[in-house]
Amino acid sequence: MASSASPETAKTKIITGPGGYVLEDVPHLSDYIPDLPVYTNPLQDNPAYSVVKQYFVHVDDTVPQKIVVHKDSPRGVHFRRAGPRQKVYFHPDDVHACIVTCGGLCPGLNTVIREIVCGLYHMYGVKKVLGIDGGYRGFYAKNTVHLDPKVVNDIHKRGGTILGTSRGGHDTAKIVDSIQDRGINQVYIIGGDGTQRGASAIFEEVRKRGLKVSVVGIPKTIDNDVPVIDKSFGFDTAVEEAQRAINAAHVEAESFENGIGLVKLMGRYSGFIAMYATLASRDVDCCLIPESPFYLEGPGGLFEYIESRLKENGHMVLVIAEGAGQELLAESNTQKDASGNKLLQDVALWVSQRIKDHFSKERKMTINLKYIDPTYMIRAIPSNASDNVYCTLLAQSAVHGAMAGYTGYTSGLVNGRQTYIPFYRITEKQNQVVITDRMWARLLSSTNQPSFLHPKDIIEDKLDEEPATPLLDNGNCSPSCT
Numbered sequence: 001m002a003s004s005a006s007p008e009t010a011k012t013k014i015i016t017g018p019g020g021y022v023l024e025d026v027p028h029l030s031d032y033i034p035d036l037p038v039y040t041n042p043l044q045d046n047p048a049y050s051v052v053k054q055y056f057v058h059v060d061d062t063v064p065q066k067i068v069v070h071k072d073s074p075r076g077v078h079f080r081r082a083g084p085r086q087k088v089y090f091h092p093d094d095v096h097a098c099i100v101t102c103g104g105l106c107p108g109l110n111t112v113i114r115e116i117v118c119g120l121y122h123m124y125g126v127k128k129v130l131g132i133d134g135g136y137r138g139f140y141a142k143n144t145v146h147l148d149p150k151v152v153n154d155i156h157k158r159g160g161t162i163l164g165t166s167r168g169g170h171d172t173a174k175i176v177d178s179i180q181d182r183g184i185n186q187v188y189i190i191g192g193d194g195t196q197r198g199a200s201a202i203f204e205e206v207r208k209r210g211l212k213v214s215v216v217g218i219p220k221t222i223d224n225d226v227p228v229i230d231k232s233f234g235f236d237t238a239v240e241e242a243q244r245a246i247n248a249a250h251v252e253a254e255s256f257e258n259g260i261g262l263v264k265l266m267g268r269y270s271g272f273i274a275m276y277a278t279l280a281s282r283d284v285d286c287c288l289i290p291e292s293p294f295y296l297e298g299p300g301g302l303f304e305y306i307e308s309r310l311k312e313n314g315h316m317v318l319v320i321a322e323g324a325g326q327e328l329l330a331e332s333n334t335q336k337d338a339s340g341n342k343l344l345q346d347v348a349l350w351v352s353q354r355i356k357d358h359f360s361k362e363r364k365m366t367i368n369l370k371y372i373d374p375t376y377m378i379r380a381i382p383s384n385a386s387d388n389v390y391c392t393l394l395a396q397s398a399v400h401g402a403m404a405g406y407t408g409y410t411s412g413l414v415n416g417r418q419t420y421i422p423f424y425r426i427t428e429k430q431n432q433v434v435i436t437d438r439m440w441a442r443l444l445s446s447t448n449q450p451s452f453l454h455p456k457d458i459i460e461d462k463l464d465e466e467p468a469t470p471l472l473d474n475g476n477c478s479p480s481c482t
């Protein structure tokens, strides 16, 4: 299995072409293992696929990262298009794959597991697939489970992950020892930014040891904070499920004098769920997210706005992403979870208390505030129909890439096309709502809430910073753009 290892770490693979074309390519097993045998893709003889004209992806197919361009714009960054290749670098009988899920839960995890297993089995005839129990530490501290299409047949109807998950426990050397000892040669790692960092470390170690092992990431984040990709699986499901909590908050608020319904939604550093749930609902009067600092008292503050809404409308609905306004809370919390993520304080509970105190003590007004926290209920449901299809495409793309010998990549949707993205692009930053983009402006105009910003701040922001996310205007819009 091992061959001579190249000493240096994997460098970025940049290929340039005319007109400012740049391909940020992904590593391939043949980059560091010479003379690998190549096989004909078994899909060629598969009755389901062989009728599809041009089923195989052309070796030169790439997908642009930026699709809004001007006449003279350079062609810009591209990613390798995902999909089946005519030639594969693994004989199906030799494949020993494993799947691991890490980090927090997200709707769709079981669908991704199911489709990796079924993709390997039905498309390539791969029979040996292991499930790693309980996240990264499962590689060296827990049991494994055998996976085949029968075992995973109806798991997509269940929330959570049948493999279990965990935070912390990433020990690169022990994980790669376990991969080597078990003779695993395809590793499918489903998880968020932390997980993809771990996957990148595993890939580097595998490469250093010269192992013929494809290391593949599938991005999972309910917060939609993984960059580059259009959106993450489970995000649509989460936004949809959040409507139920917002509806409940609205019903409660409407039914009482000066009723305030307050809903907390997930979003540690990125407020996408809160923003999209607000935009979808039309019942929300104010949405608070981590990217947009707010304040409670004085002109332009939250209390003033709440009072005006209650006077005007008799009730109001507030949505708060859990990472919003953390800087306002009295004791700063320095505690971290096992993965090193900052533990958050319950901002929604704190805001609820402050609202109650303000109106009863200072304004002598009777209000009826109902605080709803549906966060884990949202995260634990199975994925909806469109996320199920999305998970299937992601999983199949991951499988095709590994079979074709690619490694060190995350499978992801870019401008509506499945691509292979090098790990460093996924881990270098987090996707956040850009509050100077048009999507946030749409939200402000639909809720009519204060921006909590002075016009001076906004202008300076606009001059200083390019929007962190692309501005797409053609209906091909992602949750991260306007």
Ligand SMILES: Nc1ncnc2c1ncn2[C@@H]1O[C@H](COP(=O)(O)OP(=O)(O)O)[C@@H](O)[C@H]1O
Pocket (backbone or CB within 6 Å): 102, 103, 104, 135, 136, 137, 166, 167, 168, 169, 170, 191, 192, 193, 194, 195, 196, 197, 198, 199, 201, 220, 221, 338, 339, 341
């Ligand atoms: N920088 C890192 N290097 C290696 N492993 C990491 C790193 N950050 C996180 N991990 C591992 O990835 C797994 C999941 O990370 P976590 O941050 O909890 O969730 P998520 O992947 O959803 O962001 C954990 O097992 C953690 O130990």
Ligand SMILES: O=P(O)(O)OC[C@H]1O[C@](O)(COP(=O)(O)O)[C@@H](O)[C@@H]1O
Pocket (backbone or CB within 6 Å): 103, 104, 105, 106, 192, 193, 220, 221, 222, 223, 224, 225, 266, 267, 268, 322, 337
């Ligand atoms: O309570 P846990 O399991 O640590 O998870 C809670 C956190 O995980 C998150 O869902 C983020 O996880 P992902 O973006 O990786 O899915 C946060 O919104 C939330 O704070």
Ligand SMILES: [Mg+2]
Pocket (backbone or CB within 6 Å): 103, 192, 193, 194
């Ligand atoms: Mg994370």
